[in-house]
Amino acid sequence: MEHKVWRHLLKREIPLYNINRTKNHAGSISEFVQLELTIGDYVEVVELLVTDLGPEEVILGLPWLRKVNPDIDWRAGLMNIKVEEEEEVKEDGAEVEEWYQRIIGNRQQRRKWWKEGILENTTDELWVAAGVTYSAELAYEESKKKEKQSMEDIEESHHLPEHKPYDYTIDLKPDASEMIQSKVYPMSVNEQRELDQFLEENLWKGYIVPSKSPMASLVFFVKKKDGKL
Structure with missing residues (x-):
């Protein structure tokens, strides 16, 4: 338990990729936490996947902004979320359903995870924008060149050298x-x-x-x- 937050294990690990489609150095995501997110008067219970975000504590992506639709003052750097009163639907004194927001860290595989039963829907609620250093980018480009050269060598090995003008x-x-x-x-x-x-x-x-x-x-x-x- 870190920061007095209990970690829960996922049923299956989720592979985590950076924005350039390389695997994140933190490895696959295997844990999540349930938190009460408070912004001013706005309160929401969310589930957050646990991974290495560098200097950031939490990343809430564009899908979350679309859902809450806040008023943003870009010049002042301020955000205000309107709180709407909702009636709590109960049956025999108990909530019919307790809804938790589902979040994932990889858009490309969300449909696959949904088919396998890992996710309840195909809507992604969190993006992991991992930064890449210049040296890491150079290493990635070099690995792409080697992979391309390897494929060309394999393709070339499937054929003999070009025939000369005369065959005897x-x-x-x-x-x-x-x-x-x-x-x-x-x-x-x-x-x-x-x-x-x-x-x-x-x-x-x-x-x-x-x-x-x-x-x-x-x-x-x-x-x-x-x-x-």
Whole structure:
């Protein structure tokens, strides 16, 4: 308990991202607190997610401002919230429903959390605007360059170098196949499946082309540690 506020565990942790879509250094959000928010005569019970906000204590975002619709004097830096009297609906002396404001810290995944039952609705009530230092921004841009280069290397590895203007063929003598002794070896179903997959993949990559040779090439298989080919 910090600042005399009890922390409660969430049913599931919520991954927290910065405004540039990188993961926040504070990690996922796993706790929330229930507080009575008082601004002048305005009082509201809210649930706040617990995370590292740097020098800030609490961030109330644009959705919250839309809900309370305060009068703001931007020049003076003052905010006034009108308090409307509401009748409390009771049944047998008890409140029918006690409503708590639900807040989340990541707009992109709110619909997913709603489908999984983590959130009661898809309306976000709090945004975490994490600042980024110049060095952190440079590191992020460098990681993007490395990721792009890695993807380009993978894409390039799927194809052979560009063909030259001339491709040379090796023509065999008409009776060449009769002069070479060869034998046909039977294959199991698994071996034939792996061979077909290998040929299809490498034809697509351009590593091999259909052969016109009357003679076949030998193939062999090496089993992996798990026993598969």
